[in-house]
Amino acid sequence: MGEQPWTIERIHDALGNPALAKRFLSEINRAPAHELLAVFARWERIAKDTVTTVARGREIAESQVRGEDPTTNWADVTDRILDDANRIRARGAA
8 A cells, every 4th residue: 555645634643743733733724725735745744754753763762772773874974064064154144
């Protein structure tokens, strides 16, 4: 069976956080007709990211329970992030 389509109810449930779900419902209910699809698409992306992140977090927790180090295959991107931050500061942001 393929992935079920995203609906308002499914997005609401996937968000998991009551305050976030309330914000979603407020935005989707107040969106003008011409903006409805864009609002839905944005929240669909947020819901998908949330579901993916929760699944990854569970995988990490399970590997730790098995005594594995979940960070073994992680790439260290500290230098790249610091370079990005320095570039942003140099432009006058933050």
